Amino acid sequence: MEMISGQDETTIELKQGEHATFWREESYDSLECFKATFLRHEYSPHTHDTFVIGAVVSGYQRHKLKGSESVGGPGSVFMLNPEDVHDGRPLEQGYTYRMFYPSVRLMDEIAADLPGIRQSGSLFFRELMCDDKRIARALIEAHNVIEHSRDPLEKDEALFRSLGALIDKYGSWSTGLLEKREPRAIARVCDYMQAHFGDELNLEMLANIAGMSRAYFVRVFAKNMNQTPHSYLTDIRIRAARKLLNLGRDPMSVAIECGFFDQSHLNRHFKRRIGITPGAYKNMHAHQN
Structure with a gap:
């Protein structure tokens, strides 16, 4: 495994043809950003304590989201809540995707400034994946800007506009962070x-x-x-x-x-x-x- 480090990110060369880049943006409440191309790598079922937001750039991934099997391809948008169980495995020639891991605080900050949709309670997404090429394109473009731009205003606008559009279209509200049902x-x-x-x-x-x-x-x-x-x-x-x-x-x-x-x-x-x-x-x- 070879590691290639830049000023703001670390790229990991995995098995032949696979690579992953991980970096953190402290100015956005320690937002972690991830882009990867996977041909064989399979994720075990797991959860995060952040939201998981991103889009497939190319290829196809099969996954279970809270127990429901589905396939994501170009134009697919992921919007998982904290504690939502998910996995992932490549289909055919693999896939490339870009992901944000925004904290609850960051998502609430963005949602609070959206006109007309803020309700009492906490933000969550009922639909964990959808096909929405417009939203997917905006998320991918924002991810690119966050990765490469040195202009803080350009980065702010790209992130807040893309996540804001996602929340505006797909966000829901509950009395708690998650709809707790466990006894x-x-x-x-x-x-x-x-x-x-x-x-x-x-x-x-x-x-x-x-x-x-x-x-x-x-x-x-x-x-x-x-x-x-x-x-x-x-x-x-x-x-x-x-x-x-x-x-x-x-x-x-x-x-x-x-x-x-x-x-x-x-x-x-x-x-x-x-x-x-x-x-x-x-x-x-x-x-x-």
Whole structure:
């Protein structure tokens, strides 16, 4: 794997024909930006604590979004909420896409200034993917501007106009960030995993917290969270790992602190969720700081 670093971004050369570029824009609440061409790489089902907004540039990707199977091609727009479970795998000759990972605060800031649509509650998207060539083109153009322009006003306008148009057309509002449907028992387990992600957890322990048998707990958790307890815990651990890597911590110590068996265990899950290795992710942030 070869790493090519520029002033504001790090490009990772993966398997033959595949590459990914990751960078962060601190002025937009640490907005992370990602562009990639994948021919074989497959994402495991996972979630983010940010929104996931972007578009397919070329090629086709098959994926499940909250359990629903679909295919995205040129003109497809992704607008996933925080905690929406999704995966992805290439079809035919692979695909190229560009993605933003805007925080809830940034999206709320943009939505607050849109005339006539702001309602009480929090922003979310009912439709997680759509075919909308106009919106897709605007997002891709904004992504290009954010990547290459040194003019802050040009970057501001491109980002706020493209995300604003998306929110204006597809945004909805709820009384909470997400429409929470999990029973209180599952919420207790999620809180416990958030607080103890670095510990060695097992099914019996989590089922006892929920007050359920192990078999019943697995079914109820998957039904309400759209992923298994292990997948949910891995997402928590990966988020914690990203924060530590951002601070310059070495992947080996991060792996142990976040509950992984060793660095190779972290590497495998990190790449299947983020698209690059922990070492490359750390180097990207070290280059920018």
